[in-house]
Amino acid sequence: MTDAMNAGAVAFPTKRGRGEKSSPTIYDIAKLAGVNPSTVSRALSKPGRVSAKTQKIIEDAAEQLNYQVNPFARALPTGRTQTIGLIVADITNPTFFDIIRGAETTGSARDYTLVLAESAESPETELIAARRMLGTVDGLILASPRMDDEKIRALASDKPVAVINREIEGVPCVVPDVNKGISQAVRSLAANGHQQLAYVAGPPQSWMSSRRWEGVQTACDWYKVGAVRLESSKPTVDGGRQVARDVLASGATAVITYNDLLAIGLMQELQAAGMQVPDQISIVGFDDIFGADFTTPALTTIRSPLGECGSRAAALLLDMLLGHDGPAGPVRVDTELVVRGSSGRLIA
Amino acid sequence: MTDAMNAGAVAFPTKRGRGEKSSPTIYDIAKLAGVNPSTVSRALSKPGRVSAKTQKIIEDAAEQLNYQVNPFARALPTGRTQTIGLIVADITNPTFFDIIRGAETTGSARDYTLVLAESAESPETELIAARRMLGTVDGLILASPRMDDEKIRALASDKPVAVINREIEGVPCVVPDVNKGISQAVRSLAANGHQQLAYVAGPPQSWMSSRRWEGVQTACDWYKVGAVRLESSKPTVDGGRQVARDVLASGATAVITYNDLLAIGLMQELQAAGMQVPDQISIVGFDDIFGADFTTPALTTIRSPLGECGSRAAALLLDMLLGHDGPAGPVRVDTELVVRGSSGRLIA
DNA sequence: TTGTAGGCGTTATCAG
């Protein structure tokens, strides 16, 4: 850690106190255009309520003065801020990167700014952050929320809220439909000669982990493949490494994990133990996070369109902001199997 | 894409129009506490200017009413919003993930909310986003900005601005000091028998890429290693793949790349061509992004503390917001070599 | 179509 010398420090920008020259207001424009401030306000917010002529005059004046609305002044009477909030459980987790990206992209496409916060996996922190945000934003996206359904409903009754990766009755949700992807995966595995499969589960409280396990069971029933569930200590690369011995002990020749991180750790450990992937054991991850194709062999995984989730959730919110009702049931987005090198025919 | 049925749609939250019951204000508290609204304001903002007794009364009343300040109303007279803005060139780029995380973390630790925007690598978009944000936030962080020094200085003269990954005279900057890490890398490579090294450069406009190439040259001079510079088409995995033939043609037995993505792509391509890493060629990346250790062998890389950069930039900003001057020169953070499997002794 | 006036919730100034 080098620290900077302290000579000739950068000066703090000139403060704009009460009486000083500040950014131009609608009053300045009004003066320049020779009209009343309220006319300026109308011209600049709803381009219909003013004559074409004065409209132009005002717009020119605004341009000339390089005018920008003061969002706070506008928010005060209207309550709208042109921002949407996003709370993620863990900024550290790559799964959320895509969600953030998706939300930011479709938000900014509609001229909304994204405000970000993290709950650090704590329901309490999450609630606090949510409450604080709710005051500042027009709508809120909760990605994999940890707090009670009840609390979420309460928030949703205040301002539009959209939830990702969890279904909550009465609240707009965007949820990947895992069945399709899982079904594809199990079919592919079965076709490659696998008859015994293990599912490495995620955190017990995870709504999604349960859904995925159910999906695996259903698909395995259908394709006549045996399925066992294994527990992981944590849904990380490390957790994946740790579960390797259980996988081996289970006798399964194919594994589907709760997420890609687990799959990557598992594969690393298995390979370190001398196993050939996929010749001796096939590994299928979940989500298709950034980096899933960095491994050797590249990871086969069930892609969960996280970016789309973020994007859809934002779109949902913006629609509600336009006054539309939210969707009746959860919005489901498809998952799909992405076959790469870590799964294949069993060479036995 | 499944879409939801539209029966029993989630209703839009009750709007809070003009006259309806809204959240409690300091007037409500004042009434309940039997004091003047201005006293409430004082008690709640600066806990010094009011008698201990009334202070308590007011706090209790606020508690009871579940009062929360209206950020907009507060921002109007003061101009402060308790938010900092962060503009990144590309949300897609994992390099920025850590920066975002760092900024959010230290920001929220000091009760500041992070507002995020992306410039999509366009100087124009960046400037627009910056301008828009500057109206809404207390300070702004520019990560790897693409616009002119001049424009940035202009922004910085308006509100506190901190820049990451670039040095701009007169503007607070946080920049990884690449020399230490590069020096460690070249020394390690030299010690392992490498005598000819290639540097795969990043985008021509990248300030950082030039710095890194300079660092490589200096270190190679010192350790008596030959150095050639190779160009990449783009700083991605794909770009890394494409540069593989040039690397081979260069005769170098060790490579340092502008970033990890290039290194990963290069390694994949080299391995596909039958080269043994690191026996026949050593590869060293730059940054240590998420996933750098997913590869086989895991990538040796010069870690650039991106998270710390984000964190330091945020801290800088917050300090300036407290009225402190910015640092005199650029704040330098250390880089360090992280030795993993992709570099090692040359087996010739 | 445009001007007038009042208010949004808070802070800041000035008396008392």
Add this chain to the structure above:
DNA sequence: CTGATAACGCCTACAA
């Protein structure tokens, strides 16, 4: 130490 009162910049009935 506390109470009145005027901004802050914009929006929106209401009146002209």
